[in-house]
Amino acid sequence: MTERFDDAQLTRYSRHFLLKGFGESEQAALRSARVLLIGLGGLGGVAALYLAAAGVGDLTVCDHDAVELSNLQRQIIYGDADLGTAKTEAARSRLEGLNPDVLVRTIDQRLNGDRLVDAIEHADLIVDASDNFETRYALNRTCFRVGKPLVYGAAIGTAGQAAVFVPGNGTGCLQCLFDPEQDDPERDCHSAGVFAPLTGIVGSIMAGEAIKVLTGFGTSLAEHLLTLDARDMRMRRTLRPREPGCPICGTGG
Amino acid sequence: MKAKDRRLAELRRSIPEVSPEEALAMQKAGAALVDVRDTDEIAQGSPTGAHRLGRSYLELRVEEAVPDMDQPIVVMCAGGVRSLFAADALKNMGYTKVHSIAGGFSRWKNEGRPFEVPKMLDAEARERYARHILMPDVGEAGQLKLLNSKVLLIGAGGLGSPSSYYLAAAGVGTIGMVDHDVVDQSNLQRQILHREDTVGLPKVESARRALLALNSKLNFVAHETHLDSSNVEEIFSGYDVIVDGTDNLATRYLINDACVKMGLPNVHAAVYRFEGQLTVFWPEYGPQHGGCYRCMFPNPPPPEMAPSCAEAGVLGVMPGTLGLLQAVEVLKILLDIGEPLVGRMLHYDALGARFTELKIRTNPNCPYCREGAEFPGYEDYAQVCASTKS
Numbered sequence: 001m002t003e004r005f006d007d008a009q010l011t012r013y014s015r016h017f018l019l020k021g022f023g024e025s026e027q028a029a030l031r032s033a034r035v036l037l038i039g040l041g042g043l044g045g046v047a048a049l050y051l052a053a054a055g056v057g058d059l060t061v062c063d064h065d066a067v068e069l070s071n072l073q074r075q076i077i078y079g080d081a082d083l084g085t086a087k088t089e090a091a092r093s094r095l096e097g098l099n100p101d102v103l104v105r106t107i108d109q110r111l112n113g114d115r116l117v118d119a120i121e122h123a124d125l126i127v128d129a130s131d132n133f134e135t136r137y138a139l140n141r142t143c144f145r146v147g148k149p150l151v152y153g154a155a156i157g158t159a160g161q162a163a164v165f166v167p168g169n170g171t172g173c174l175q176c177l178f179d180p181e182q183d184d185p186e187r188d189c190h191s192a193g194v195f196a197p198l199t200g201i202v203g204s205i206m207a208g209e210a211i212k213v214l215t216g217f218g219t220s221l222a223e224h225l226l227t228l229d230a231r232d233m234r235m236r237r238t239l240r241p242r243e244p245g246c247p248i249c250g251t252g253g
Numbered sequence: 254m255k256a257k258d259r260r261l262a263e264l265r266r267s268i269p270e271v272s273p274e275e276a277l278a279m280q281k282a283g284a285a286l287v288d289v290r291d292t293d294e295i296a297q298g299s300p301t302g303a304h305r306l307g308r309s310y311l312e313l314r315v316e317e318a319v320p321d322m323d324q325p326i327v328v329m330c331a332g333g334v335r336s337l338f339a340a341d342a343l344k345n346m347g348y349t350k351v352h353s354i355a356g357g358f359s360r361w362k363n364e365g366r367p368f369e370v371p372k373m374l375d376a377e378a379r380e381r382y383a384r385h386i387l388m389p390d391v392g393e394a395g396q397l398k399l400l401n402s403k404v405l406l407i408g409a410g411g412l413g414s415p416s417s418y419y420l421a422a423a424g425v426g427t428i429g430m431v432d433h434d435v436v437d438q439s440n441l442q443r444q445i446l447h448r449e450d451t452v453g454l455p456k457v458e459s460a461r462r463a464l465l466a467l468n469s470k471l472n473f474v475a476h477e478t479h480l481d482s483s484n485v486e487e488i489f490s491g492y493d494v495i496v497d498g499t500d501n502l503a504t505r506y507l508i509n510d511a512c513v514k515m516g517l518p519n520v521h522a523a524v525y526r527f528e529g530q531l532t533v534f535w536p537e538y539g540p541q542h543g544g545c546y547r548c549m550f551p552n553p554p555p556p557e558m559a560p561s562c563a564e565a566g567v568l569g570v571m572p573g574t575l576g577l578l579q580a581v582e583v584l585k586i587l588l589d590i591g592e593p594l595v596g597r598m599l600h601y602d603a604l605g606a607r608f609t610e611l612k613i614r615t616n617p618n619c620p621y622c623r624e625g626a627e628f629p630g631y632e633d634y635a636q637v638c639a640s641t642k643s
């Protein structure tokens with residue numbers, strides 16, 4: 001284990017240390033963790049806030065957009081004064097203001113090809129808070145190639161879902177859930193409405209799942225898909241389908 | 254002849270046209286009047302009782318407004334041309350009795366038929382809340398409702414942080430917060446409303462800064478005080494929904510009793526370590542007749558049975574998820590959509606990422622919420638240690 005926590009940190013994380021099974025070694029695992037978070041919209045913003053609050057030591061946030069007025073209906077990490085600013089910059093200052101112990105790195109461009117592989121290789125865990133299927137499939141593919149756990153979440157209208165994909169555990173990947181040939185462009189959040197707090201629920205659940213994977217605390221959604229509908233508050237946790245012949249994660253493929 | 258004119262001639266043969274006078278008579282007899290003009294045109298006036306669906310999302314929204322394919326529909330635009338195309342689209346969807354108003358709104362207005370100037374969002378609000386306006390469940394009318402709503406949160410801690418943030422983001426016009434604590438460094442592990450540079454400030458002041466930074470149009474009301482029987486009704490009055498995010502059991506009873514007495518919905522959440530629960534106590538709500546907190550726990554436990562006063566651990570993100578679920582229930586109540594969690598309790602186990610739903614029973618003899626009950630009066634309980642601080 002690395003060096004001990006100082007008094008300020010012991011105070012800051014005191015409510016974690018009071019938890020049975022969550023001690024200094026779990027908090028140290030968060031402090032030494034490197035998390036890559038793709039997409040600083042409704043899901044990514046709140047996930048980043050809770051990861052920073054919980055004490056993740058090294059957080060890389062990636063987004064190439066600037067803050068727009070229509071974001072502020074649900075992206076609580078920003079504010080009126082951030083309009084026009086790069087999301088990565090606005091998020092960095094907000095996250096550092098919440099927890100100065102966190103090293104926040106920013107990537108202000110769309111990652112693909114070698115740069116995506118590089119970024120994923122340098123991280124312990126990847127949070128997919130992107131808003132389009134192209135990015136989602138690329139992240140899934142690369143995480144399975146490089147062997148890094150991937151926390152996935154999505155929200156549209158009043159419906160949301162979350163899952164954790166762990167290469168090598170034999171419980172399938174994103175592509176076992178969806179067919180890239182058939183994905184529906186209408187499901188892109190750019191063209192559809194989204195219920196403000198729904199993105200927050202999914203984003204906070206994603207942060208919780210990331211914390212569980214990084215610390216080994218609790219049972220993550222590594223085998224399940226969580227689906228929720230905010231309209232009538234129905235939540236379901238189901239065993240995920242997996243395709244034995246999946247070209248990404250299948251053993252037969 | 255241009256293609257447009259050829260097509261119009263075809264449509265005039267297949268879509269029956271009616272005068273404003275006939276349309277009004279049809280509307281009175283139960284037909285749906287669908288106004289397909291753009292928002293800036295509707296802002297100048299629209300027939301009383303019309304469904305203002307616009308043209309761009311007409312096919313996506315119409316079933317919400319007119320679920321019966323055999324209900325007669327009269328379509329209106331400004332001059333009677335666009336309404337022909339829109340009427341054709343509705344026919345293609347399967348509506349069987351579609352008409353178009355000849356001469357459109359200009360003729361409707363000239364002939365003195367009834368219209369109103371709807372309250373509208375300004376251009377900035379339309380942009381800000383665009384993703385809500387796109388939702389059939391919210392729309393422009395729903396967003397206006399939110400902007401005119403008033404929500405009071407008790408507690409600016411782990412639950413109140415995300416719920417107030419998202420209510421402010423979603424456009425709830427007035428948010429009040431009751432809290433008499435100051436921000437402590439140990440809060441920052443989960444209370445995302447606060448930050449390093451507001452440590453030591455009253456929580457309501459820290460909250461005010463954070464929420465106004467997010468949405469400068471918000472009307473924020475700080476109640477930096479301890480809730481007790483002498484001030485509870487004065488503080489609660491004028492609010493549409495009360496959100497219980499307190500970590501204090503005595504306060505929880507007070508919130509319950511005041512909400513029952515005043516007929517206010519009480520959106521309740523509590524967290525303990527890795528688990529949380531959520532429900533809406535609202536005895537006056539519709540068919541369910543859900544009970545109140547006292548139906549479950551008639552009185553606080555005696556001191557020797559009460560949980561320890563020591564702070565309990567809590568997984569940082571845990572109250573976050575619960576507070577967000579509270580925000581969802583608040584917005585559903587304000588917008589009157591879906592089914593509120595009345596008479597059922599959602600239990601969340603963060604360790605297993607598992608939600609379960611329990612039915613909660615109403616006590617038919619509850620002295621507080623049973624029908625026709627005389628209000629028994631408030632109880633100012635001495636310090637009863639709560640299960641946890643959130």
Ligand SMILES: [Zn+2]
Nearest residue numbers: 545548619622
């Ligand atoms: Zn009762």
